[in-house]
Amino acid sequence: MTSRMMLLAGAALVLAPAMASAGSPEAPAKQPVATATTYTAPKALVALVNDFTILYQTFTLPNGLKVIVLTDRSVPVVFTSITYNVGSTFEPAGRSGFAHLFEHLMFNGSENVPGDYFEHLRDAGLIGINGGTDFDLTNYYEVVPKGSLDRVLFMESDRMGHLLGAVTQSVLDEQRGVVQNEKRNGDNNPSSIFGYSKRAAIYPASHPYGHSVIGSMKDLDAASLADVHQWFKDYYGPNNATLLLAGDIDVATAKAKVAQYFGDIPRGRDNSVPTATVPVLKAPIEQTLTGPVATATIFRTWPVPGALDKTNFALDAVSSLMTGIDGAPLTEKLVRQDKLFNYINANNATNRGVGEFTIAGSVRKGVNPEVAARALDAAIAAFLKSVPTAEALDRWKSTRIIPTVRNNEMLEARGGLLMQMNTVFGTPAAYKDDLKAYLALTPDQVMAAAHAWLERPAYRATLKPGPRMTPPGDESVAGTEVADAPRTAVVPPQTGTRGPLPAVGAPDAIRPPAIQHARLANGIPVLYVQHRTVPFTQASLRFDFGTVDDPAGKPGVIARMFQMLDEGAGGHDDHWFSQFRERRGVVLGGGAQSTSSSLIVQTPTASLGETLDVMMMMLTRPDFPADRLEEARRRDVARITAAPESPGALLDVTVTRTLAPGSLMAQKAAIPTLAEVNAITRADLKAAFSRWVRPDQAELVIVSDEPLDALLPRFNATLGRWTAQGRGPAPKPLTVKPALATGPAKIVLIDMPGQVQSAIIGGQMVDMPRTDEALAPRIANLALGSGFLSRINMNLREDKHWSYGAGGSFNVDDLGSSYRVETQVQPDKVGPAIAEIQREVNDILTTRPLTPKEFDQGVAGVLRESTAGFRTGGQVLAALDQLQRNHWPDDFFSGFSGRLKALTIQDADAALHRYLQPSKWVWTVVGDAKQLRPQLEKLGLPIEVLTPAKIVAKH
16 A cells, blocks of 8 residues: 555545445346456546545745645644654664654753653643654644644744754653664564565665664664754754644634744755665565564565656555455465465555565465465466456445545544645645546556566565564664763753743533434434534444353354354355445444444445445344355464464453453453364354344444434334344343452563563553543543653653553453553563552552642643544544443533533542552563563562463463
């Protein structure tokens, strides 16, 4: 997928390409192969792209700062985004990772905004904030209520024009450590060696794209304060940046505010984009790599053109036609038919200068990787001899274009698209050029691009189970400390003269949606909200039963039953369902949680009738095909096989078992056994469906652009006719008693040698039912564990720089709620990190209680942030689901501000004392026991060491 193809937004939606009606058992007729002279794009998609419009205006300050303004007054928020034309491709030799390191430094204060950047936005109502660096650009953004815009613009302009006085050696050292732990998090991925090895093999050493964005440990250690200052002077001038203001703001206001805050910043150096040619491999490059993986993975990568070459659009189509859409030949042949691979994925990654087309396949356990590799090469060769049908190409186009409308309501998506096009092409006017290029593609053009680039020599790698490989320059990635670059004289931070920060405005009132009630003809209760931002309808059909209601001795039956409802029904197979979703741009499927299950629908409203027909087939005539059940078993077996090499899977199971040993919660979190997976039969699925999935057990939530009166006839014509006649009385779901008691305080150490970063989870069970809004503990936890500025994160990340991030949260679950602190730290700091977490929790309960500033800023920030709580249809649907399931009144959200304002610091402090008993906490740690146990023994808690094999065997 091209990196510049973002979530788009548009205006009108029309019908997607026509297909056979849902009630017809016939699959769509096979299409003849189209030629360049006979093929035309579907009229519906053409109309959709033609109607797609983003209204914006631009202006430029005398100092060169370009500004894009997108006015949308639907919600009183503003999305501020600033992109600097500099990324990792600008880095000189020996300074890899520097662009990203500098991005981190931008969050550590400026001359007039000293200290942590986030601290000054704690009470501003942050809806979103972050920074990001890639090969070609660096971006910073904030989403805030419009009353906080002046503060954001002051802060952004201060770090553009007044940064260097605040960047000291200590700030550099702190963020160097944070970035190196971010790198460790990524490098802990068992297949991370592939990316490093691929770049080293494909690109010459001096090529701009020849090193990773994160850089090497060696180069990060070498970064000096002088480098930092020079980088800022070279690349962070206003003439090298573009500012986007999107939301509740007009161009006249934008001009005044931007001139006020950015107008006096002098121009910087004029910069040009580094020249980057597409590498040409003279012969295939073969490599065998090893890592802590459960099965082998086969890779094939070709260097291909970048974003400025229109070939990349055709290669996007190639990648999906190979492996992505339904019936894609590589997936059909290698995964479904020959069963050599667990999955096959093709991806066309496009940067500004170059791209990489990669095919990756996970080899099934027991299959010889060499056999799998030969089969993959043969399948690629067969694809290159074929021509896709017009029908398949049209389906792919629908999957790219229709979802763009679904994201039209996201202000950040529209603004981000304008910014991305401006960065790549120099103008936001190119915002729908991608869509036009996709529409224009013909089957012949797609295959011409495939022949031109995928018949060239490729980088060919096989990643096999074995010792973790470390690329050159990263020898210290496992946590061994090395000396930093020579330090310059320590200079105290400078203080600016721009005056105080602008105040933030009063919170805007929450705008909860107007709720309507109805019942379908068969009695299903309906909760409805009209949401007009996009022509889509979303619905959730929910049931108050879940996986706890599995038949005895058959765990997983209810979850599997829901997952297979769209694998075959009414005589249609899974291909038919997949192709329906692709053509119509529909999301349709089921799932089960512990005490609740649901069917979810997201559809263009124009396709609602057909989508409800398909949904009714799933609810009345499911087939549970034997071949799809066998495929589901195969996927489960692959996950079970991979579990001993998966720190995340082992951690999830062990944490729950340690927190509440012997409980239903621990039982449901277990890794299934092969016997349990194989024990589930079609008869089990049919019996569970017949017993549980019935209208007298269902509740319906609808969010749509159409009024309820217009929707009800369509829902009554389908779901309203669904009956439970002849099935007897409805069964009663299991009444669950949540686990409350925490297991004995101890540390469970999962022994996994070779981890370059160690995961830690500590916590306890708490008595917090789902129906409890729990405002007091959640506000208090903003200070302790939730968010960037929490005491735990500031300690481990910003103060100690042992971690990329740490946090604690209340996890509400009907089977048992808990408070958990989670982090990943460098392996040599695991014991000290746990001690610091213990200290922070004990301190907030004793010697350093919640302060009035922490409480007041937390309440103020949440009040302002809540303004944006119902911006999207997804947010509204989730809120209605919550209302319905918890039996809260319709005006529950309207009263949120009042309940929050009535909260006192004494309430928040008391809540922490009620819920947290740190002496009872249990801890689970993943890493090399030889390295970690000596650290953990100093904590004075019992230690239980488990191997992955023991954990899997227990379940």
